[in-house]
Amino acid sequence: MIPTKKHLERYHNYLINLPIFNNLNKEDLKPLFDTLQVRQFHKSEVVAFNSKEHSNLYINFDGLFKLTKIDERGDEIVLKIVDRKGMVSPMHFSPHYNVAADFVKNTTLFYFPQEAVAKAMALHHQFSLNIVQFLAESVQSLMLSAEVLQLKTAKEKVGWYLVHSKINATFTLPYSKSLTASYLGMQPESFSRALSELRKDGVILDNKKIRLDNGDELCTYCDPVTGSDCAFFKTPDCIHD
Amino acid sequence: MIPTKKHLERYHNYLINLPIFNNLNKEDLKPLFDTLQVRQFHKSEVVAFNSKEHSNLYINFDGLFKLTKIDERGDEIVLKIVDRKGMVSPMHFSPHYNVAADFVKNTTLFYFPQEAVAKAMALHHQFSLNIVQFLAESVQSLMLSAEVLQLKTAKEKVGWYLVHSKINATFTLPYSKSLTASYLGMQPESFSRALSELRKDGVILDNKKIRLDNGDELCTYCDPVTGSDCAFFKTPDCIHD
DNA sequence: TGTTTTTCTTGATCCAAATCAAGGGTTTGA
DNA sequence: TCAAACCCTTGATTTGGATCAAGAAAAACA
The missing domain is CATH 1.10.10.10 (Winged helix-like DNA-binding domain superfamily/Winged helix DNA-binding domain)
Structure with a gap:
């Protein structure tokens, strides 16, 4: 889906307020925002979210999905529930790790390709720091779930x-x-x-x-x-x- | 423990080969390496490893310990086993998250204070990338354990x-x-x-x-x-x- | 070297949550 | 508006791994 110009303006205003763009301004982010892609998924759709085909940074604009892993028996674990404004970065996964995005509602995702993200990180140290912050929070929340689930x-x-x-x-x-x-x-x-x-x-x-x-x-x-x-x-x- | 000059030389040669310093050279890392601290822990010692008192980046030089969380009942989960060359970064934990380092063997840890790490990240983009890589691998391995433990x-x-x-x-x-x-x-x-x-x-x-x-x-x-x-x-x- | 301490194994029992099953509610949409 | 589909609850039963207990093996130590 190619967003219209009017939409783009609106989307950029939305994006700029997300934690991942903290302490960055619109001019800084222009080149990154120009690579913005939008994609819709519908309810009950299940998509493999591996780093091979999805080496991007995804932001949930609207809808709800879960990041899951399913084993041979069909048993599943939910690794993360991704709500509005939630993020997933398959670009940081190993190329051999296969997770699935399982859409609970009709969902609109924004995403940036890995190269664009890498370029923005190189140009703006603050953006690198925000990415570090995002990953640190992911680690933290996975440790907390491990604790809750096991103990x-x-x-x-x-x-x-x-x-x-x-x-x-x-x-x-x-x-x-x-x-x-x-x-x-x-x-x-x-x-x-x-x-x-x-x-x-x-x-x-x-x-x-x-x-x-x-x-x-x-x-x-x-x-x-x-x-x-x-x-x-x-x-x-x-x-x- | 204050390392002697002769030791320092040896330590620096050791550090430079770790993945976290990939694609960086000794001159780049000099200011960071100058902040190096060394601390010994003995077998069966248990230390709270929260970000309040331990906002550092730790590297296991020699020995073995596990990063654990213990609940009120005394049940414990092992979040990570940290072997030689393994790293833990309480500097990336929430100030309210309390984990413990439980030393399995007598252990020597190297560490850098958070500010020194932050400075090195600001000066060398490659170092930021390595930190991102380290955190991404932590996320990955926690997701893999979640899967193994639950399914x-x-x-x-x-x-x-x-x-x-x-x-x-x-x-x-x-x-x-x-x-x-x-x-x-x-x-x-x-x-x-x-x-x-x-x-x-x-x-x-x-x-x-x-x-x-x-x-x-x-x-x-x-x-x-x-x-x-x-x-x-x-x-x-x-x-x- | 033998003795103490720690770790590992095997057996018996127990328990929390999974599974199986069926009925009740609520939402969806023709 | 009513039926189909889905979600939730409650009860009966099963089960995998925990716990308890005690001995065997291995490691540490003097």
């Missing part, structure tokens, strides 16, 4: 996910229950059972809205990285001191 | 780990069985039972040396990223086409 029980996983949503997204479960379950490496049945355990403790999920009897029921499930975005972080009410 | 059975995990060792390290299990087990997110007992299953299939582990009846017994457990370093990769004998 926590079903109930703790769901509790942890809800604190996440409580703090970041105004008390709403952002995705469907089964998508969330698969992100947490569990079956929808187990997710459902964990929720009904939490319900006994005063955590009610009412049509994706989280409702709490007292307000602190989820604090037990919080971790310090997530917690640092919480209004009560390091106050006497918070478990993290 | 594979105990037997498959051990099989996978042995292929790894077969291909990279001349048919030897590099670490003790229990360290390997914890890296694979399983108990030593399960590791042992998985090994005896594999033994039935012709995979014998004789004093950490891997011996195979036919030679291809482990190919079932191989993945394409690991496989790309195998001599038989993409030949008719290889399962990856």
Whole structure:
């Protein structure tokens, strides 16, 4: 899809505000933005997202997809859920690593080819720093998931996910229950059972809205990285001191 | 510990050959190398490796340690095993993320403070690229572990780990069985039972040396990223086409 | 060299979550 | 507006790996 001039102007204004372009201005980014590509994917579409054919930097403009890996048996793990403004960079993957992008909704992706990204990095040190920042956050969040997936029980996983949503997204479960379950490496049945355990403790999920009897029921499930975005972080009410 | 001049010369020659300093020369790196610090840790020592007190870039000169996360119950996950020439960069962690370095052997670490690394990145684009490369590989390897840990059975995990060792390290299990087990997110007992299953299939582990009846017994457990370093990769004998 | 300490193996038992199964809700779209 | 498709819940059953326990083997050490 070739974007029209009018669209382009709008897209550039949108892009400039993304964290990956922090502390860079429009003039600096002009050459990079000129290489912008747009592509649409539709719901339930599954695309191999390897670095061979997709050595790009993708930005989710609109829609929702998950980055997954499926094994011979058909079991899948969700490596990342990519929401609006989310990024994926197959350009940084090994040429032999095969992941799939599994589109949950109709989705519009922006992308820049690897060479254009490399050129922008060479010209603007700040952009290199932003890329480093992006990768460091990816490492961090993969380490955090490893921890959650391996050490926590079903109930703790769901509790942890809800604190996440409580703090970041105004008390709403952002995705469907089964998508969330698969992100947490569990079956929808187990997710459902964990929720009904939490319900006994005063955590009610009412049509994706989280409702709490007292307000602190989820604090037990919080971790310090997530917690640092919480209004009560390091106050006497918070478990993290 | 303050390194002597004679040592320094030797250390610099050692450092220059590490992947993180690829395509950089001694003159370029002089200012960074001048900030080199050395620190010794002894066996069984456990040190918090957060970005608050350890906002550095560490290089394992000699010894062995694991980067772990321990929860309230005392259960631990191994995020990374850091062997000689291995690197860890708490400078890239969130200030609220707490991991521990758990020293398996007496270990000597080199490190550079964050500011010195930042300065070197600003001065030498190639060094920024190397840091990006390092982080990209960390992301990749965390994604691969997530896959292995979540999707594979105990037997498959051990099989996978042995292929790894077969291909990279001349048919030897590099670490003790229990360290390997914890890296694979399983108990030593399960590791042992998985090994005896594999033994039935012709995979014998004789004093950490891997011996195979036919030679291809482990190919079932191989993945394409690991496989790309195998001599038989993409030949008719290889399962990856 | 023999003794102590640590690591590894094997067996018995247990448990959390997966799987299987079926009914109830909710969304989609003809 | 109603049926089909999909998602969610609840119950019964299974199961892979954890845990507990105790002995065997190997490594460390004096």
